[in-house]
Amino acid sequence: METIGADIVIQVLREEGIDVIFGYPGAATLPIHDRLMNSPIRHYLMRHEQAAAHAADGYARATGKVGVCLATSGPGATNLVTGIATAFMDSTPMVALTAQVSTSLLGQDAFQETDIIGITMPITKHSYQVHNVKNLASTMRQAFELAKTGRPGPVLVDLPRDILASKCELAGERGASTLKMNGKRAETPEQIEKIARALNQSERPLIIIGGGVKLANAFHLIRQLIEKANIPFVTTMMGIGSVDAANGYNLGLIGTHGNELANRIVHQCDFILAVGTRFSDRSTALIEEFAPLANIAQIDIDPTSIGKSIKINLPYVGDIRDALTALLPLVNEKEKSEWLQRIEAEREAAEKKIANGSGCGQAGDFIRKVQEAMPGETTVVADVGLNQIWTVRTWKARDPRSLITSGGMGTMGFSLPASIGAKVGCPERAVVAITGDGGFYMNIQELATVGYYNLPIKIVVINNGHLGMIRQIQDLFYNDRFNTIDLGSKVDFVAVARGFGIPGSRIVVDENPQSGIEAMVNTEGPYLLEAVVDPNNYVFPIIPPGRSNIEMIHDRLD
Amino acid sequence: MTVRENTISILVNNKPDVLARIAGTFSGRGFNIESISANITRNPEITNIIITTIGDQETVIKLEKQLNKLVDVLEVRDLTDVSSAQREMILVRMKVTASNRDRFTQIVDIHSWKIVSTDADYCILEVTGDRQEIEDSLSLLETIGMEDFVRTGIVALKRCSPQQIG
């Protein structure tokens, strides 16, 4: 067989250690799909390109490797867009390959031509359109390098059909990187010394762990720092699980849907070491009143993340591992009994206000039971809505990559396809996808993928018959004028699952959830558990829009 | 923070989509490009784009960081506060009739402006200068029969040579 451009694509994928891609064919991708038959790379045929992007994203989040998705030109490419944006917002390393019409047809409104480079400009780290097969290998190599270096993110490579089909030789050895290294400005040791001094002098220090700690594989270092210096920590939604949740220093999730304790302590601390977080509005609530007493040090690889929304007293641009390695020997092993005591008192006060610990009601209790029934090595993939908040507030994430969710973008429909990627990436781990009924509808076709490949994913649909999170907002802030949130109760999800070849059952969480949970855990292979909850089961406390993070409300009347 | 006009000089790889990415970086953050000029440098693979934009210093610094993240951006230099030469050019079409010819000729002579094209009733005038000079020239020409004009963006060059790229 003669070598063609598609072989170079596969050659670079192999070089990069890629053994799985998630995709969907079209006439324009066929050179690649054809040559994939001769390669050990497994191609998962999803049932929608959006799902291919989410699966690649889930794969990357679960494994720490680059996820790859592949779609055809035109509608295939545009279907990837939500998935690419989701990966971009959470800095997932991903390479999206799109086929394109032949170079001779570019710009002619050819059949299935779309300017995917233009469309994805603001949601990719970079994108390339290959115009000459000579540049194909170097472009693909650069795309991978870019996806995983610095602040990771999605990179798109648009591959015109004639380039994929054109005869050529396989690429030679990889040359030296020509990539401009953004954010590689070396920080001086003094900067770390300053941070260490401020940390050592502070009386009420706090660490904020963001998603960057996972991306940088800095779990051990951050744990050492926490333990050595006795510093309590909070996490953003993306930082959950970076350090074992059972660790006594973990005060929980900050932000609008975070734990009361975490938010109150942010308000009281006198020093913050923020690691790998960009201080998103979800984390800070009303920015003007965020951490009013704190001197803030921020470590991040992306210079644009530093001081984007708040003033940073001690910035450090660089790799989190380098920063923490330098910082560790400089911090004092200090008793902070007074501070920790004060935190304990706050903890008691916060817990008293919340009836059952998590503020997630029957849904939270149910999720806890699901976790108890599942193996310790389980990855949970939460969707978006109340179900996301219930999950992130009750699931005890014990490993860094064991809780996956769309944080920055909040993409409904993420969990089912992302769980496919997570399962394919880590087949040895159990995988639970938790979703609301609304989000489930958004990529429900992926039941077919789960069934076809017989992926043993446990799908938990928490059915409140409503767009629950929006319902809560209407209830609280629109004088309970409910509109456009009723999803009805006519759909038989168990029958739907059965139609896709997936067994399932339905339970009412208020009655006897255990039977359904047991059936799910004891059934081999995929399973769908529909769990009916009361639509009035919300999440509390929350921070209303425009308020600071100590102004949490505890019920509808607050 | 005071809002002012800023001049940013950007060295980029000379590629088709670079300008779109730069424009997107501005528009995505609500910045307007007041003026723009671009052309290749000594190294034809590198283009120098000079943009002026209005904003306070802090926001402009954030914008520069964002520009720096673009893969094809090689260097971003804020020329607002550094010593630099900044010039613009206008081409002005004048209607020249018996009633304004003398005054027009006189003004052109005083300023040593250059006439680049003439026919029976019209001529096109070339004026260069810094922003203020251009503004003043336009006001003056407006009073003596200016019909239309085009204006380049500012081109700016740092006075002492920056380290060469490329």
Ligand SMILES: Cc1ncc(C[n+]2csc(CCOP(=O)(O)OP(=O)(O)O)c2C)c(N)n1
């Ligand atoms: C794709 C998309 N569309 C709309 C929204 C806005 N949104 C956020 S939460 C939510 C309701 C989710 O309802 P459901 O999936 O049933 O979950 P629940 O809140 O009931 O747990 C909506 C519509 C979104 N986040 N994503």
